[in-house]
Amino acid sequence: MVKDTTTALPGAAQPTALLRRLRWTVLRPLASALGGNERSLVRGPGVELDEVREYQPGDDVRHIDWNITARTDQPFVRQARVERALDVWLVMDVSPSVDWGTASCLKRDRSLEMAAVAGQVLAQHGNRIGALLFAEKPLGFVPPGAGRTHLLRLLAGIRDTAPQRGRGTTDMTAALARIDSVARRRAMLLIVSDFLVPEGWQPVLRRLAQRHEVVAVQVRDPRERELPDVGMITLEDPETGGQLIVNTSDRKLRERFRQAALAQDETLRRELARSGVDMLALSTAEDLLPAMLRFLHSRRARRGR
Numbered sequence: 001m002v003k004d005t006t007t008a009l010p011g012a013a014q015p016t017a018l019l020r021r022l023r024w025t026v027l028r029p030l031a032s033a034l035g036g037n038e039r040s041l042v043r044g045p046g047v048e049l050d051e052v053r054e055y056q057p058g059d060d061v062r063h064i065d066w067n068i069t070a071r072t073d074q075p076f077v078r079q080a081r082v083e084r085a086l087d088v089w090l091v092m093d094v095s096p097s098v099d100w101g102t103a104s105c106l107k108r109d110r111s112l113e114m115a116a117v118a119g120q121v122l123a124q125h126g127n128r129i130g131a132l133l134f135a136e137k138p139l140g141f142v143p144p145g146a147g148r149t150h151l152l153r154l155l156a157g158i159r160d161t162a163p164q165r166g167r168g169t170t171d172m173t174a175a176l177a178r179i180d181s182v183a184r185r186r187a188m189l190l191i192v193s194d195f196l197v198p199e200g201w202q203p204v205l206r207r208l209a210q211r212h213e214v215v216a217v218q219v220r221d222p223r224e225r226e227l228p229d230v231g232m233i234t235l236e237d238p239e240t241g242g243q244l245i246v247n248t249s250d251r252k253l254r255e256r257f258r259q260a261a262l263a264q265d266e267t268l269r270r271e272l273a274r275s276g277v278d279m280l281a282l283s284t285a286e287d288l289l290p291a292m293l294r295f296l297h298s299r300r301a302r303r304g305r
Helices: 015-021 066-072 107-122 148-160 172-182 202-211 251-274 288-304
Strands: 033-044 048-054 076-085 087-093 128-134 138-145 188-193 213-220 232-236 243-247 278-283
Touching (some): 066 076, 087 138, 087 172, 107 128, 107 278, 107 288, 128 148, 128 172, 172 188, 202 213, 202 251, 251 278
Parallel strands (some): 087 188, 213 278
Antiparallel strands (some): 048 076, 128 138, 232 243
16 A cells, blocks of 8 residues: 655655654644543643643642742642544545546545555544545545544545546535534544535635644646647546547647646645645655655644744
């Protein structure tokens, strides 16, 4: 499932060693289920300090901060965040547009690899993983569960779901509305898609980001940003079946295509930033683990700040 990244990342260890280095930093206190070691909204005994306040009748005397009490001559207590387990939802685009790739793999392969690695990293310490699949409409979903057997079953369901071509455009808006209704607890949402979808999903995403921690994982292929000079070719939309004949030898056409792709990327980044959603960009031309390491290191730095 995970490829050797030694050549892509100079001096890197084998993939199993890289996986041990991965730690998905959760930026917001979301956890609610018993067990686990993620931050929650519940206060009580814990290792992460939340606040120090004056002692009130009924407070546990074991939580008194004796250093502050000695300096102020007033009793103060320390309150921490209780560590709990986290719910994680993989919102997976399985539409026909991800069954394409011109580099080392298909976009579907990279999406599944992302789900496997993220699931393995996030499922540690009792966190629970669920999934919702979507294409031209929301498809089946798997409620969050813990354990290796549950994760393997979930990944097999993602792998084996392949909607037929020509059914219609990907409806991300309906998928986000569906996850909004089924994710009743605060959770982490990983939206894995190529984001080649019609407009309209932005308001629902903003609403989700107010309650949950959302990460958008864009899976892309180099040929979606630059056409090769190979003469006359027929382009087909795998979701609608529409076809278009173009002359890729036309330099101006290739440049217009490149500029349109750049504008599309910039619009997506702007919309995600406006919604308060982090973005992880993955490519079929680059191994997964180096890109994930860069992304997770940046999140760890933000958590530290």
